[in-house]
Amino acid sequence: MDKRVKLDVNGTVTEFPVIQGTQGEQGIDISRLRERTGMTTFDPGYVNTGACASHITYLDGDQGILRYRGIPIEQLADRSNFLETAYLLIHGSLPTSGEFHTFQDAITRHTMLHEDVKRFYDGFPKDAHPMAILSAVTGALSTFYQDSHDPTDPEQVNISIYRLLAKLPTIAAYSYKKSIGQPFVYPKNSLEYCTNFFHMMFSVPTESYNVTPILAKTLQRLFILHADHEQNCSTATVRLVGSSYANLFASVAAGVYALWGPRHGGANQKVLEMLEQIHADGGNVDKYVEMARDRQNPYRLYGFGHRIYKSYDPRAKILKQACDDVLAEIGLHDPLVDIARQIEAIALQDDFFLTQQLYPNVDFYSGILYKAMGFPTNMFTVLFAIGRLPGWIAHWKEMMADSRVKIGRPRQIYTGLRHRDYVDIHERTAGASSS
Numbered sequence: 010m011d012k013r014v015k016l017d018v019n020g021t022v023t024e025f026p027v028i029q030g031t032q033g034e035q036g037i038d039i040s041r042l043r044e045r046t047g048m049t050t051f052d053p054g055y056v057n058t059g060a061c062a063s064h065i066t067y068l069d070g071d072q073g074i075l076r077y078r079g080i081p082i083e084q085l086a087d088r089s090n091f092l093e094t095a096y097l098l099i100h101g102s103l104p105t106s107g108e109f110h111t112f113q114d115a116i117t118r119h120t121m122l123h124e125d126v127k128r129f130y131d132g133f134p135k136d137a138h139p140m141a142i143l144s145a146v147t148g149a150l151s152t153f154y155q156d157s158h159d160p161t162d163p164e165q166v167n168i169s170i171y172r173l174l175a176k177l178p179t180i181a182a183y184s185y186k187k188s189i190g191q192p193f194v195y196p197k198n199s200l201e202y203c204t205n206f207f208h209m210m211f212s213v214p215t216e217s218y219n220v221t222p223i224l225a226k227t228l229q230r231l232f233i234l235h236a237d238h239e240q241n242c243s244t245a246t247v248r249l250v251g252s253s254y255a256n257l258f259a260s261v262a263a264g265v266y267a268l269w270g271p272r273h274g275g276a277n278q279k280v281l282e283m284l285e286q287i288h289a290d291g292g293n294v295d296k297y298v299e300m301a302r303d304r305q306n307p308y309r310l311y312g313f314g315h316r317i318y319k320s321y322d323p324r325a326k327i328l329k330q331a332c333d334d335v336l337a338e339i340g341l342h343d344p345l346v347d348i349a350r351q352i353e354a355i356a357l358q359d360d361f362f363l364t365q366q367l368y369p370n371v372d373f374y375s376g377i378l379y380k381a382m383g384f385p386t387n388m389f390t391v392l393f394a395i396g397r398l399p400g401w402i403a404h405w406k407e408m409m410a411d412s413r414v415k416i417g418r419p420r421q422i423y424t425g426l427r428h429r430d431y432v433d434i435h436e437r438t439a440g441a442s443s444s
Contacts, residue, residue: 011026011027012026012027012029012035013025013026013027014026014027014037016042016046018046018048021046023045023046025037025038025039025041025042026038028062030062032067032069036059043420049420049422051422055245056316060240060245060248060417061240061248061408061411061414062411062413063239063240063404063407064078064101064407065077065078065098065237065239065400065403065404065407066078066098066237066238066239066400067079067239068238068239068317070315070317070318070319070320071319071320072320073318073320073321073322073323074323075238075323075324077094077097077098077236077237078097078098078101078102080097080103082233082234082323082324082327083323083327085097085233086230086233086234086327089233090201090202090229090233091202091203091229091232091233091236091396092109092112092113092116092174092202093109094232094233094236094399095174095236095398095399095402096108096109096112098236098237098399098400098402098403099170099399099402099403099406113202115171116171116174116175116202117175117198118175118198119171119172119175119176120175120176120178120179120196120198120205121176121179121195121196122176122179122180122183123153125153126146126149126150126153126180127183127193129142129145129146129149130142130183130184130187130193133145133187135187135188135190136188137184137187137188138269138387139181139184139185139188139387139388139390139391140265140266140268140269140387140390140391140394141269142180142184142187143177143180143181143184143265143391143394144262144263144265144266144269145262146180146184147173147177147180147258147261147262147265148258148259148262150172150173150176150258151256151258151259154168154169154172154258156168157169157172157256157257158256159256160251160254160256160257160409161409166257166406166409169256169257169258170257170402170406173257173258173261173398173402174398174399174402177394177395177398178196178202178205178206178209178395179196179209181206181388181391181392181394181395182194182206182209182210183209184391185210185385185388186209186210188385188387191213192213192214193209194208194209194210194212194213194214195209196208196209201225202229203225203226203228203229203232204220204225206228206395207220207224207225207228208220210384211383221338221339223334223335223338224335224338224339224382227331227334227335227378227382228382228392230327230328230331231328231331231375231378231379231392231396232392232395232396233396234324234327234328234371234396235324235371235375235393235396235397236396236397236398236399236400237397237399237400237403237404238397238400239317241273242267242268242270242272242273243264243265243267243268243273243274243397243401244264244397244400244401244404245267246263246264246266246267247260247261247263247264247267247401247404247405248404248405248408248417249417250263250264251405251408251409252408252414252415252416252417253416253417257402257405260401260405261398261401261402261405264394264397264401265394268390268393268394268397269390274390274393274394274397275389275390276311276312276370276372277312277371277372277373277375277376277379277389277390277393278376278386278387278389278390279311279312279372280311280312280372280373280375280376280377281345281376281377281380281386281389282311282386283297283310283311283312284345284348284349284377285345287348288344288345288348292344292347292348294348294351294352294355295355297310297352298310298352298355298356298359301361302359302361310352310356310367311372311373312349312369312370312372312373312374313356313362313367313368313369313370313373314365314366314367314368314370315368315370318368318370319366319368320366320368321368321369322368322369322370322371324370324371325368325369325370325371325373325374328371328373328374328375328378329353329369329374331374331378332346332374332377332378332381335378335381335382336381339381341381343377343380343381345377345380346377349373349374349377353369353373356368356369375389375393376389379392
Protein backbone atom coordinates (compact mmCIF):
# COMPACT_ATOMS: atom_id res chain seq x y z
CA MET A 10 0.00 0.00 0.00
CA ASP A 11 1.28 3.47 -0.87
CA LYS A 12 2.39 5.48 2.13
CA ARG A 13 0.74 8.88 2.51
CA VAL A 14 1.05 11.86 4.83
CA LYS A 15 -1.91 13.82 6.13
CA LEU A 16 -1.79 17.58 6.58
CA ASP A 17 -4.42 19.20 8.77
CA VAL A 18 -4.94 22.90 8.02
CA ASN A 19 -7.63 24.41 10.24
CA GLY A 20 -9.58 21.18 10.25
CA THR A 21 -9.24 20.46 6.54
CA VAL A 22 -7.19 17.30 6.01
CA THR A 23 -5.25 16.80 2.78
CA GLU A 24 -3.19 13.73 1.90
CA PHE A 25 0.14 13.78 0.07
CA PRO A 26 2.06 10.78 -1.27
CA VAL A 27 5.43 9.66 0.07
CA ILE A 28 8.09 8.80 -2.50
CA GLN A 29 11.05 6.54 -1.74
CA GLY A 30 14.53 6.38 -3.24
CA THR A 31 16.50 3.23 -3.96
CA GLN A 32 18.56 3.66 -0.78
CA GLY A 33 15.47 3.99 1.45
CA GLU A 34 15.38 7.76 1.79
CA GLN A 35 11.84 9.14 1.83
CA GLY A 36 10.28 12.40 0.79
CA ILE A 37 6.83 13.94 0.89
CA ASP A 38 5.58 14.89 -2.57
CA ILE A 39 4.24 18.41 -2.07
CA SER A 40 4.13 19.31 -5.76
CA ARG A 41 0.37 19.99 -5.41
CA LEU A 42 0.53 21.58 -1.95
CA ARG A 43 -0.37 25.11 -3.04
CA GLU A 44 -3.04 23.89 -5.44
CA ARG A 45 -4.76 21.90 -2.70
CA THR A 46 -4.20 24.06 0.37
CA GLY A 47 -3.26 27.53 -0.84
CA MET A 48 -0.06 27.24 1.20
CA THR A 49 3.65 26.87 0.42
CA THR A 50 6.55 25.58 2.49
CA PHE A 51 9.14 27.87 4.09
CA ASP A 52 12.60 26.29 3.84
CA PRO A 53 15.57 28.73 3.83
CA GLY A 54 18.54 27.22 2.00
CA TYR A 55 16.29 24.37 0.76
CA VAL A 56 17.76 22.14 3.48
CA ASN A 57 14.58 20.04 3.62
CA THR A 58 13.54 20.34 -0.01
CA GLY A 59 14.13 17.74 -2.69
CA ALA A 60 14.11 19.72 -5.94
CA CYS A 61 14.52 16.70 -8.19
CA ALA A 62 14.86 12.95 -8.41
CA SER A 63 18.27 11.88 -9.70
CA HIS A 64 20.09 8.70 -10.73
CA ILE A 65 23.56 10.25 -10.58
CA THR A 66 25.07 10.48 -7.09
CA TYR A 67 24.20 8.91 -3.75
CA LEU A 68 25.44 10.60 -0.61
CA ASP A 69 24.92 9.39 2.97
CA GLY A 70 26.33 12.02 5.28
CA ASP A 71 25.79 10.02 8.46
CA GLN A 72 27.68 6.98 7.20
CA GLY A 73 30.27 8.88 5.14
CA ILE A 74 29.23 7.25 1.85
CA LEU A 75 29.66 8.77 -1.61
CA ARG A 76 28.86 6.83 -4.79
CA TYR A 77 28.73 7.85 -8.44
CA ARG A 78 26.08 5.85 -10.31
CA GLY A 79 26.32 3.27 -7.51
CA ILE A 80 30.12 2.90 -7.55
CA PRO A 81 31.94 3.85 -4.31
CA ILE A 82 34.17 6.90 -4.61
CA GLU A 83 37.04 4.91 -3.09
CA GLN A 84 37.04 2.48 -6.03
CA LEU A 85 36.88 5.23 -8.63
CA ALA A 86 39.67 7.25 -7.01
CA ASP A 87 41.88 4.15 -6.87
CA ARG A 88 41.14 2.48 -10.22
CA SER A 89 39.49 4.91 -12.62
CA ASN A 90 40.65 8.03 -14.45
CA PHE A 91 38.94 11.39 -14.78
CA LEU A 92 37.53 11.02 -18.28
CA GLU A 93 36.21 7.54 -17.54
CA THR A 94 34.53 8.91 -14.41
CA ALA A 95 33.13 11.79 -16.47
CA TYR A 96 31.67 9.28 -18.94
CA LEU A 97 30.14 7.31 -16.05
CA LEU A 98 28.47 10.40 -14.58
CA ILE A 99 27.21 11.76 -17.89
CA HIS A 100 26.09 8.52 -19.56
CA GLY A 101 25.20 6.35 -16.58
CA SER A 102 27.61 3.44 -16.93
CA LEU A 103 31.30 2.73 -17.28
CA PRO A 104 32.35 2.83 -20.94
CA THR A 105 33.58 -0.14 -22.91
CA SER A 106 37.06 0.15 -24.37
CA GLY A 107 35.63 1.33 -27.69
CA GLU A 108 33.24 3.81 -26.08
CA PHE A 109 36.01 5.27 -23.95
CA HIS A 110 38.37 5.64 -26.93
CA THR A 111 35.67 7.49 -28.90
CA PHE A 112 34.85 9.74 -25.92
CA GLN A 113 38.49 10.50 -25.16
CA ASP A 114 39.34 11.15 -28.80
CA ALA A 115 36.41 13.54 -29.24
CA ILE A 116 37.51 15.56 -26.21
CA THR A 117 41.18 15.55 -27.20
CA ARG A 118 40.35 17.01 -30.61
CA HIS A 119 38.45 19.95 -29.13
CA THR A 120 41.04 21.26 -26.65
CA MET A 121 42.07 24.28 -28.71
CA LEU A 122 40.21 27.56 -28.35
CA HIS A 123 39.06 29.67 -31.27
CA GLU A 124 41.88 32.18 -31.86
CA ASP A 125 39.51 35.09 -31.34
CA VAL A 126 38.72 33.84 -27.83
CA LYS A 127 42.27 34.71 -26.84
CA ARG A 128 41.49 38.37 -27.46
CA PHE A 129 39.15 38.28 -24.45
CA TYR A 130 42.18 37.95 -22.20
CA ASP A 131 43.56 41.27 -23.45
CA GLY A 132 40.55 43.00 -21.91
CA PHE A 133 41.01 41.59 -18.42
CA PRO A 134 43.28 43.33 -15.91
CA LYS A 135 46.40 41.38 -14.98
CA ASP A 136 45.15 40.77 -11.44
CA ALA A 137 41.69 39.56 -12.51
CA HIS A 138 40.63 36.51 -10.52
CA PRO A 139 40.85 33.36 -12.66
CA MET A 140 37.31 32.35 -11.67
CA ALA A 141 35.93 35.57 -13.13
CA ILE A 142 37.82 34.89 -16.34
CA LEU A 143 36.77 31.24 -16.39
CA SER A 144 33.08 32.05 -16.11
CA ALA A 145 33.19 34.96 -18.57
CA VAL A 146 35.04 32.99 -21.26
CA THR A 147 32.89 29.89 -20.70
CA GLY A 148 29.76 31.95 -21.24
CA ALA A 149 31.35 33.54 -24.32
CA LEU A 150 31.83 30.11 -25.90
CA SER A 151 28.13 30.19 -26.79
CA THR A 152 28.88 33.05 -29.19
CA PHE A 153 31.61 31.08 -30.96
CA TYR A 154 29.71 27.79 -31.13
CA GLN A 155 26.19 28.80 -32.08
CA ASP A 156 25.67 25.47 -33.81
CA SER A 157 25.06 23.66 -30.51
CA HIS A 158 22.58 25.71 -28.46
CA ASP A 159 19.51 23.47 -28.72
CA PRO A 160 19.16 21.44 -25.48
CA THR A 161 16.63 19.13 -27.16
CA ASP A 162 18.99 18.03 -29.95
CA PRO A 163 21.19 15.09 -28.76
CA GLU A 164 23.88 15.79 -31.36
CA GLN A 165 24.17 19.42 -30.35
CA VAL A 166 24.27 18.45 -26.68
CA ASN A 167 27.05 15.92 -27.31
CA ILE A 168 29.25 18.38 -29.17
CA SER A 169 28.74 20.93 -26.38
CA ILE A 170 29.78 18.31 -23.82
CA TYR A 171 32.96 17.52 -25.75
CA ARG A 172 33.78 21.18 -26.16
CA LEU A 173 33.31 22.04 -22.50
CA LEU A 174 35.30 19.10 -21.15
CA ALA A 175 38.06 19.83 -23.65
CA LYS A 176 38.25 23.60 -23.42
CA LEU A 177 37.74 24.36 -19.72
CA PRO A 178 41.34 23.33 -18.81
CA THR A 179 42.64 25.45 -21.71
CA ILE A 180 40.61 28.47 -20.58
CA ALA A 181 41.86 27.96 -17.02
CA ALA A 182 45.52 27.62 -18.01
CA TYR A 183 45.32 30.73 -20.20
CA SER A 184 43.95 32.73 -17.27
CA TYR A 185 46.99 31.73 -15.21
CA LYS A 186 49.43 32.56 -18.00
CA LYS A 187 47.75 35.95 -18.37
CA SER A 188 48.24 36.68 -14.66
CA ILE A 189 52.00 36.05 -14.76
CA GLY A 190 52.69 37.61 -18.14
CA GLN A 191 53.75 34.43 -19.92
CA PRO A 192 52.69 33.39 -23.44
CA PHE A 193 49.76 31.04 -23.83
CA VAL A 194 50.75 27.42 -24.38
CA TYR A 195 48.69 25.42 -26.87
CA PRO A 196 47.36 22.03 -25.76
CA LYS A 197 49.11 18.86 -26.94
CA ASN A 198 46.83 16.14 -28.24
CA SER A 199 49.47 13.51 -27.50
CA LEU A 200 49.16 14.10 -23.75
CA GLU A 201 46.69 12.62 -21.30
CA TYR A 202 44.04 15.03 -19.92
CA CYS A 203 45.69 16.00 -16.61
CA THR A 204 49.22 15.89 -18.01
CA ASN A 205 48.09 18.23 -20.78
CA PHE A 206 46.73 20.64 -18.21
CA PHE A 207 50.06 20.69 -16.35
CA HIS A 208 51.76 21.31 -19.71
CA MET A 209 49.55 24.31 -20.51
CA MET A 210 49.93 25.70 -16.98
CA PHE A 211 53.65 25.42 -16.36
CA SER A 212 55.59 24.87 -19.59
CA VAL A 213 57.24 27.71 -21.52
CA PRO A 214 58.32 27.78 -25.19
CA THR A 215 62.00 28.13 -24.32
CA GLU A 216 62.56 24.79 -22.61
CA SER A 217 61.21 21.29 -22.27
CA TYR A 218 58.79 20.36 -19.51
CA ASN A 219 57.94 16.95 -18.08
CA VAL A 220 55.18 16.15 -15.61
CA THR A 221 55.96 13.84 -12.72
CA PRO A 222 53.56 10.87 -13.07
CA ILE A 223 52.50 11.00 -9.43
CA LEU A 224 51.43 14.63 -9.84
CA ALA A 225 49.29 13.78 -12.86
CA LYS A 226 47.80 10.82 -10.98
CA THR A 227 47.06 12.96 -7.93
CA LEU A 228 45.36 15.64 -10.01
CA GLN A 229 43.27 12.87 -11.63
CA ARG A 230 42.27 11.75 -8.15
CA LEU A 231 41.40 15.28 -7.05
CA PHE A 232 39.26 15.81 -10.14
CA ILE A 233 37.47 12.50 -9.57
CA LEU A 234 36.75 13.31 -5.93
CA HIS A 235 35.29 16.68 -6.91
CA ALA A 236 33.40 15.46 -9.99
CA ASP A 237 29.95 15.46 -8.37
CA HIS A 238 28.38 15.92 -4.96
CA GLU A 239 24.64 15.72 -5.44
CA GLN A 240 22.55 18.93 -5.19
CA ASN A 241 25.18 21.39 -3.97
CA CYS A 242 24.94 25.14 -4.55
CA SER A 243 26.66 25.21 -7.95
CA THR A 244 24.92 22.08 -9.28
CA ALA A 245 21.55 23.41 -8.16
CA THR A 246 22.44 26.65 -9.96
CA VAL A 247 23.22 24.79 -13.19
CA ARG A 248 19.89 22.98 -12.93
CA LEU A 249 17.97 26.18 -12.17
CA VAL A 250 19.51 28.11 -15.06
CA GLY A 251 19.17 25.12 -17.37
CA SER A 252 15.48 24.77 -16.49
CA SER A 253 14.87 27.89 -18.59
CA TYR A 254 16.38 25.93 -21.52
CA ALA A 255 19.53 28.05 -21.37
CA ASN A 256 22.28 26.38 -23.39
CA LEU A 257 24.91 24.25 -21.69
CA PHE A 258 27.65 26.91 -21.94
CA ALA A 259 25.47 29.50 -20.18
CA SER A 260 24.33 27.03 -17.51
CA VAL A 261 27.89 25.95 -16.70
CA ALA A 262 29.09 29.57 -16.62
CA ALA A 263 26.46 30.21 -13.94
CA GLY A 264 27.71 27.18 -12.02
CA VAL A 265 31.25 28.56 -12.08
CA TYR A 266 30.07 31.79 -10.47
CA ALA A 267 28.16 29.87 -7.78
CA LEU A 268 31.25 27.77 -7.05
CA TRP A 269 33.42 30.86 -6.61
CA GLY A 270 32.00 31.75 -3.19
CA PRO A 271 34.13 31.06 -0.08
CA ARG A 272 31.29 29.00 1.40
CA HIS A 273 31.48 26.62 -1.56
CA GLY A 274 34.46 26.13 -3.87
CA GLY A 275 36.61 28.76 -2.20
CA ALA A 276 36.79 26.90 1.10
CA ASN A 277 40.10 25.12 0.40
CA GLN A 278 41.76 28.49 -0.17
CA LYS A 279 40.49 29.53 3.26
CA VAL A 280 42.04 26.38 4.77
CA LEU A 281 45.45 27.22 3.35
CA GLU A 282 45.21 30.82 4.54
CA MET A 283 44.29 29.55 8.01
CA LEU A 284 47.29 27.22 8.13
CA GLU A 285 49.58 30.02 6.95
CA GLN A 286 48.20 32.29 9.68
CA ILE A 287 48.90 29.69 12.36
CA HIS A 288 52.39 29.08 10.97
CA ALA A 289 53.15 32.82 10.98
CA ASP A 290 52.03 32.91 14.61
CA GLY A 291 54.68 30.38 15.62
CA GLY A 292 52.67 27.26 14.88
CA ASN A 293 50.72 27.49 18.13
CA VAL A 294 47.96 25.05 17.21
CA ASP A 295 46.49 24.88 20.71
CA LYS A 296 45.84 28.63 20.69
CA TYR A 297 43.69 28.43 17.58
CA VAL A 298 41.89 25.27 18.65
CA GLU A 299 40.94 27.02 21.90
CA MET A 300 39.66 29.99 19.91
CA ALA A 301 37.53 27.64 17.81
CA ARG A 302 36.16 25.95 20.95
CA ASP A 303 35.10 29.31 22.45
CA ARG A 304 31.47 29.85 21.47
CA GLN A 305 31.85 33.58 22.17
CA ASN A 306 34.72 33.84 19.70
CA PRO A 307 33.77 34.26 16.01
CA TYR A 308 36.98 32.48 14.94
CA ARG A 309 36.51 29.19 13.12
CA LEU A 310 38.78 26.45 11.82
CA TYR A 311 38.23 25.99 8.11
CA GLY A 312 38.13 22.50 6.63
CA PHE A 313 36.05 20.97 9.42
CA GLY A 314 32.38 20.06 9.28
CA HIS A 315 30.10 19.78 6.27
CA ARG A 316 26.51 20.63 5.46
CA ILE A 317 25.84 16.98 4.63
CA TYR A 318 28.57 14.83 6.22
CA LYS A 319 28.13 14.16 9.93
CA SER A 320 31.11 11.81 9.99
CA TYR A 321 34.52 11.77 8.29
CA ASP A 322 34.24 12.98 4.70
CA PRO A 323 35.27 9.92 2.61
CA ARG A 324 37.06 12.20 0.14
CA ALA A 325 39.22 13.62 2.93
CA LYS A 326 40.47 10.14 3.85
CA ILE A 327 41.66 9.58 0.29
CA LEU A 328 43.33 12.98 0.05
CA LYS A 329 45.13 12.54 3.35
CA GLN A 330 46.99 9.54 1.91
CA ALA A 331 47.52 11.33 -1.40
CA CYS A 332 49.09 14.23 0.47
CA ASP A 333 51.56 11.89 2.15
CA ASP A 334 52.42 10.27 -1.22
CA VAL A 335 52.96 13.54 -3.08
CA LEU A 336 55.08 15.18 -0.41
CA ALA A 337 57.23 12.05 -0.13
CA GLU A 338 57.66 11.83 -3.92
CA ILE A 339 58.75 15.44 -4.40
CA GLY A 340 60.81 15.48 -1.21
CA LEU A 341 59.03 18.50 0.19
CA HIS A 342 58.65 19.05 3.91
CA ASP A 343 55.80 21.51 4.30
CA PRO A 344 55.29 22.88 7.82
CA LEU A 345 51.66 23.57 6.92
CA VAL A 346 51.11 19.83 6.62
CA ASP A 347 52.51 19.33 10.12
CA ILE A 348 50.10 21.96 11.43
CA ALA A 349 47.20 20.34 9.57
CA ARG A 350 48.01 16.95 11.05
CA GLN A 351 48.20 18.40 14.56
CA ILE A 352 44.81 20.05 14.17
CA GLU A 353 43.27 16.89 12.75
CA ALA A 354 44.70 14.73 15.57
CA ILE A 355 43.18 17.05 18.16
CA ALA A 356 39.84 17.30 16.38
CA LEU A 357 39.41 13.53 16.09
CA GLN A 358 39.77 13.11 19.87
CA ASP A 359 38.28 16.33 21.20
CA ASP A 360 34.75 16.23 22.67
CA PHE A 361 33.89 19.65 21.27
CA PHE A 362 34.65 18.66 17.68
CA LEU A 363 33.10 15.21 18.04
CA THR A 364 29.85 16.42 19.60
CA GLN A 365 29.56 19.16 16.99
CA GLN A 366 30.33 16.56 14.27
CA LEU A 367 33.23 18.66 13.00
CA TYR A 368 35.24 16.10 11.05
CA PRO A 369 37.82 16.99 8.36
CA ASN A 370 36.24 17.59 4.96
CA VAL A 371 37.62 17.47 1.42
CA ASP A 372 38.86 21.06 1.59
CA PHE A 373 41.18 20.30 4.52
CA TYR A 374 43.80 18.57 2.39
CA SER A 375 43.00 19.62 -1.19
CA GLY A 376 44.52 23.08 -0.79
CA ILE A 377 47.76 21.62 0.59
CA LEU A 378 47.94 19.24 -2.36
CA TYR A 379 47.34 21.98 -4.92
CA LYS A 380 50.03 24.11 -3.30
CA ALA A 381 52.51 21.21 -3.26
CA MET A 382 51.89 20.64 -6.96
CA GLY A 383 52.76 24.26 -7.75
CA PHE A 384 49.33 25.82 -8.24
CA PRO A 385 48.87 29.37 -6.91
CA THR A 386 46.14 29.94 -4.35
CA ASN A 387 43.82 31.83 -6.70
CA MET A 388 43.71 28.78 -9.00
CA PHE A 389 42.36 26.41 -6.34
CA THR A 390 38.69 27.11 -7.09
CA VAL A 391 39.38 26.91 -10.83
CA LEU A 392 40.72 23.39 -10.32
CA PHE A 393 37.56 22.58 -8.37
CA ALA A 394 35.49 23.82 -11.34
CA ILE A 395 37.35 21.62 -13.82
CA GLY A 396 36.74 18.64 -11.56
CA ARG A 397 33.06 19.45 -10.97
CA LEU A 398 32.31 19.98 -14.67
CA PRO A 399 31.21 16.36 -15.39
CA GLY A 400 28.72 16.55 -12.53
CA TRP A 401 27.26 19.81 -13.79
CA ILE A 402 26.92 18.35 -17.28
CA ALA A 403 25.38 15.12 -15.97
CA HIS A 404 22.73 16.96 -13.94
CA TRP A 405 21.92 19.37 -16.77
CA LYS A 406 21.56 16.46 -19.18
CA GLU A 407 19.45 14.42 -16.76
CA MET A 408 17.17 17.38 -16.10
CA MET A 409 16.62 18.01 -19.81
CA ALA A 410 15.49 14.40 -20.26
CA ASP A 411 13.04 14.50 -17.31
CA SER A 412 9.48 15.15 -18.48
CA ARG A 413 8.47 16.26 -14.96
CA VAL A 414 10.87 19.20 -14.89
CA LYS A 415 9.42 22.69 -14.91
CA ILE A 416 11.22 26.00 -15.06
CA GLY A 417 12.64 26.73 -11.61
CA ARG A 418 10.52 29.27 -9.81
CA PRO A 419 10.71 29.14 -5.97
CA ARG A 420 7.92 30.71 -3.93
CA GLN A 421 8.34 33.17 -1.09
CA ILE A 422 6.58 34.38 2.03
CA TYR A 423 6.14 38.11 1.56
CA THR A 424 6.98 40.11 4.71
CA GLY A 425 7.08 43.62 3.27
CA LEU A 426 4.74 46.61 3.62
CA ARG A 427 1.06 46.27 2.79
CA HIS A 428 -0.81 48.52 0.36
CA ARG A 429 0.09 52.21 0.36
CA ASP A 430 -0.43 55.07 -2.07
CA TYR A 431 2.10 56.85 -4.22
CA VAL A 432 3.27 60.23 -2.80
CA ASP A 433 4.50 63.02 -5.07
CA ILE A 434 8.19 63.84 -4.63
CA HIS A 435 7.66 67.37 -3.24
CA GLU A 436 5.34 65.99 -0.53
CA ARG A 437 7.71 63.29 0.74
CA THR A 438 9.62 63.49 4.02
CA ALA A 439 12.91 61.77 4.84
CA GLY A 440 12.47 58.23 6.08
CA ALA A 441 8.79 58.08 5.16
CA SER A 442 9.41 55.54 2.36
CA SER A 443 10.47 52.87 4.83
CA SER A 444 7.92 53.48 7.55
